[in-house]
Amino acid sequence: MPPASHTPPARVGVRQVAERAGVSTQTVSRVINDHPHIRPETRERVLAAMAELDYRVNNAARALGTRTTRTIGVIASDAALYGPAVGITALERAAREADRWIATAYADAADTASVVDAAARLRAQGVDGIVVLAPHEGSLAALTDAHRDVPVTALHTQVGYDRQREGAALAVDHLWRLGHRRLAHLAGPADWLEARARADGVRTALAAHGAAAVTWVGDWTAATASSLAAEIGLAARSPSGPTAVVVANDQMALGLIAGLRHVGVEVPGEVSVTGFDDNPDAAFYRPALTTVRIDLAGEARRVVAAVRGEPVSSPAAPVLVTRASAVQPSR
Numbered sequence: 001m002p003p004a005s006h007t008p009p010a011r012v013g014v015r016q017v018a019e020r021a022g023v024s025t026q027t028v029s030r031v032i033n034d035h036p037h038i039r040p041e042t043r044e045r046v047l048a049a050m051a052e053l054d055y056r057v058n059n060a061a062r063a064l065g066t067r068t069t070r071t072i073g074v075i076a077s078d079a080a081l082y083g084p085a086v087g088i089t090a091l092e093r094a095a096r097e098a099d100r101w102i103a104t105a106y107a108d109a110a111d112t113a114s115v116v117d118a119a120a121r122l123r124a125q126g127v128d129g130i131v132v133l134a135p136h137e138g139s140l141a142a143l144t145d146a147h148r149d150v151p152v153t154a155l156h157t158q159v160g161y162d163r164q165r166e167g168a169a170l171a172v173d174h175l176w177r178l179g180h181r182r183l184a185h186l187a188g189p190a191d192w193l194e195a196r197a198r199a200d201g202v203r204t205a206l207a208a209h210g211a212a213a214v215t216w217v218g219d220w221t222a223a224t225a226s227s228l229a230a231e232i233g234l235a236a237r238s239p240s241g242p243t244a245v246v247v248a249n250d251q252m253a254l255g256l257i258a259g260l261r262h263v264g265v266e267v268p269g270e271v272s273v274t275g276f277d278d279n280p281d282a283a284f285y286r287p288a289l290t291t292v293r294i295d296l297a298g299e300a301r302r303v304v305a306a307v308r309g310e311p312v313s314s315p316a317a318p319v320l321v322t323r324a325s326a327v328q329p330s331r
Contacts, residue, residue, distance in 0.1 A: 012053045012054060013055075014028045014029060017049045020052065021042075021046045021048070022045070023042060023046060031043050069125070069126040069127065070099065070101060071100065071101045071102065071125065071127050071128060072091075072101070072103070072128060072129055072130070072131060072307055073102070073103050073122030073123070073127035073129065073131070074088065074091055074102050074103070074104045074130070074132075074133060075104075075109075075115060075118045075122070075131070075132045075143075076104055076107075076133040077107055077108055077115075077134045078220075079106065079133075081221075081251070082249070082250070083220070083249065084133045084134045087296070087300070088104065090296045090300035091131060091300045091303070094297065094300035094301045095304050098305070100128075100308070103122055103125050105119075109135060109136045110136055110139070110191060111139070112139045112143075115140075115142065116139075116142055116147075119147050123147065123150065128308070129152070129308065130150060130151070130152045131153055131155060131307060132152070132153070132154040133154075134194070135154040135155075135157070136192060136193070140152075140157075151308075151309065153306045155299060155303055156197065157193065159302065159315065160299045160315065161197045162197075163294055163295070163314075163315055163317070164197035164198055164294065165197045165198070165200050165201035165204065166201060167201065167276060168198040168200075168202045168205070168246065168248075168292070169201040169205035170320040171202075171246050171274040171292055171320065172202055172205035172206055172209075172246055174290070175244045175274065175326060178244075178326060178328045178329070179328045179329050180272065182211075182240065182241065183206065183211070183213045183242055183243075183246060184213055184216070184232065184236075185199065185213040185215045185216070185246050186216050186245055186247040186248060186252055186253075187202075187215055187217050187218065188217075188220050188248040188249060189219050190217060192220075195220075198276060199215075202246050213246070214235065214242060218252045221251060222254045222258070224252070225247070225251075225253070225254075226256065227255075229255070229256055229263060230263050232271075233260050233271075236265060236271040243271060243331065244273070244326065245272070245273050247276065249277050250276065250285075253289055254285055254289075257285060257286070257289075257325070260273075268287060268326055268327045272326040272327055272329070273290075273325045274289070274290045274291060274292070275289045275291035275325075277291065277292070278291045278293035282323070283323065285325070287323070287325045288324045288325065290320070290325045291321050291323070292320055293318065294315070294319075295317075296315075298313070298314070298316050299315040301313070301315075302315055
């Protein structure tokens with residue numbers, strides 16, 4: 001027997017909300033559009049009626065009257081990596097707190113044309129501004145030039161860049177206090193602004209101590225870091241080799257520790273390792289990973305406010321999370 005047909009209920013409109021709240025349809029529209037001159041008790045009554053009737057705001061209709069869709073466009077790339085993945089989540093939460101939504105387009109951040117095209121697709125949806133995740137400097141500049149009539153910003157630029165740099169410096173200073181004087185740096189890909197900020201922090205902190213680091217470059221992944229472990233381990237065992245490695249993210253730190261173990265180099269017995277991000281698994285690495293935690297939620301709120309043209313607050317200072325992977329040097 002075929003299933004009975006189902007006719008969905010009619011969509012609730014502004015008129016029904018007005019009748020339930022005992023106000024005019026114009027008052028309902030003003031509440032929906034956050035008009036400032038509405039008495040608090042009237043606003044509460046309208047919002048209660050909307051909840052009771054399960055009224056859904058029609059963003060397209062609202063945009064006609066307000067010239068805003070209350071939607072923020074997000075251009076993301078490499079979303080399988082930890083940083084971009086949690087960045088999307090943080091932006092969605094920050095937008096929701098501000099009574100906004102996000103629309104996401106995916107692009108190859110290293111391909112300028114791909115990024116500009118993703119922005120055009122978001123613009124076609126009427127977004128009020130654009131936030132770029134995992135930005136590359138060239139693509140970000142091209143995007144800003146191509147879409148000058150909407151706010152464009154990126155996660156971890158400006159004060160966000162400074163926080164990344166400060167976080168990397170925390171790791172260096174911690175190792176220096178432990179007694180390490182010969183450090184190596186496993187950096188992220190040079191064309192990522194986040195990797196550049198973290199590398200800048202490592203260089204600046206070491207320069208303040210009158211030192212420099214030998215550097216290897218990875219691609220944020222554990223697999224690539226593991227493949228570099230034999231070379232890094234060989235360097236660490238040389239008489240003047242590094243006694244600690246500052247790694248640009250936790251995933252690469254995981255791969256490096258595993259790779260060093262595979263070639264017989266003990267962490268932290270022979271070489272200490274620090275990471276960056278404090279991902280949820282970092283405490284369960286073997287050994288548990290000393291790493292840097294940044295205020296990602298605060299950074300997301302900052303960029304959401306920026307694209308809305310509102311005053312922005314700075315994210316909190318980064319925090320060093322000390323665990324077992326970094327100890328005093330044995331030599």
